[in-house]
Amino acid sequence: MKAKLFTDKVAVVTGGSGVLCSVMAIHLAQLGCKVALIGRTQSKLDVVCKTIRGLGGVAVAIAADVLDRQALLNAQALVHQQLGRCDILINGAGGNHPSATTSQTRFDASQSDGKSFFNMDLSAFSSVFELNFMGTFLPTQVFALDMIGRQGCSIVNVSSMSAFAPMTKVPAYSAAKAAISNFTQWMAVHFASAGIRVNAIAPGFFLTEQNRSLLTNADGSLTDRGHTIISQTPMRRFGIPEDLVSTLEWLCDDSSAFVTGVVVPVDGGFMAFSGV
Ligand SMILES: NC(=O)c1ccc[n+]([C@@H]2O[C@H](COP(=O)([O-])OP(=O)(O)OC[C@H]3O[C@@H](n4cnc5c(N)ncnc54)[C@H](O)[C@@H]3O)[C@@H](O)[C@H]2O)c1
Incomplete structure (x- = not known):
């Protein structure tokens, strides 16, 4: 186990x-946090819970939809019962869905595949927007109440490169991540008087199950989109999850006590690169 920064x-x-x-x-568990894992699928949460316990940490796995306020309140009651009040909230649930994308990067009047801006599936658009934005708003409304009147509490949201300049094809996801960055600033101001710091991490491009088929072919080679991303990433690689943890640690710890309302890119230089 690591030094117990967050005992x-x-x-x-x-x-x-x-x-x-x-x-x-x-990582937070290794630093001494008692961790409540929230997600949709109990069996997947149980795997992570078991890993944490195997490393000597403390964790509970609670299946709850981040868009269901009552489910979150039930989860909060379980967290109180089993671990105590929430000091650190990481709003990580989110993602895109293929039905909320356009198939073309630029408007093409001859397009006939049913995936243009003009026939975009409204319910898919709303559900991606809701998952990312309301899925950050609602857990914050529930768990930030635990932080009122206490010291050293912190919220970290998960934004995206798409919040700064939207990625092609994913308008709902991009708009929601921009809203998360904006809401991060709003909350930072709103809660500064309560001593709660609110920041965000904006990951660059990380290969995950959600984007693997967009960025790589079946044989592991890069798709055109994957090539574009790597060629715009000065460090010439995708991120790995471990790239995020030192920034997370800093944002949760009192060493960043005067930092609130920032969105920190962890992106191998993607944002700094103008393309020329
Ligand atoms: N992978 C990347 O390159 C990348 C880049 C920038 C930002 N992000 C963001 O990072 C976060 C994590 O992404 P990931 O790549 O690890 O994806 P992932 O699909 O592995 O993880 C998403 C998690 O959200 C949970 N989730 C989804 N809908 C939910 C709901 N309604 N209620 C509760 N939980 C729900 C899923 O169960 C899953 O555990 C997301 O917010 C994503 O938008 C990812």
Whole structure:
């Protein structure tokens, strides 16, 4: 186990069974946090929970939909019962869905595959927007209440490169991530008087199950989109989940006590590169 920076702090990690946030949750547990993993599928959460316990950490796995306020309140009651009040909230649940994308990067009047901007599936658009934005708003509404009147509490949201300049094809995801960055600033201001810091991490491009088929072919070679991303990433690689944990640690710890309302890119230089 690592040095116990966060002994006895309670961290709630939504999306805690996912590729990026499971690594974040394990890292926080190794630093002494008691971790509540929240996600949709109990069996997937149980795997991460078992890993944390196997490393000597403390974790509970609670299946709850981040869009269901009552389910979140039930989850909060379980967290209180089993771990205590929430000190650190990581809003990691999120993602895109293929039905909320356009098939072309630029408008093409001859397009006939039914995936243009003009026939975009409204319910798919709304559900991607909701998952990412309301899926950050609602857990914050529930768990930030635990932080009122206490010291050293912190919220970390998960934004994206797509919040700064939208990625082609994914308008709902991009708009929602931009909203998350904006909401991060709003909350930072709103909660500064309560001593709760609110920041975000904007990961660059990480190969996960959600984007693997967009970025790589079956034989592991890069798709055109994958090539474009790597050629725009000065460090010339995709991120690995472990690239995120030192920034997460810093944002949750009192060493960043005067930092609130920032969105930190962890992107191998993607944002700094103008393309020329
Ligand atoms: N992978 C990347 O390159 C990348 C880049 C930038 C931002 N992100 C963001 O990082 C976060 C984690 O992404 P990931 O790549 O690890 O994806 P992932 O699919 O592995 O993890 C997403 C997690 O969210 C959970 N989730 C989804 N809908 C939910 C709901 N309604 N209620 C509760 N939980 C729900 C899933 O169960 C899963 O655990 C997301 O917010 C994503 O948008 C990812």
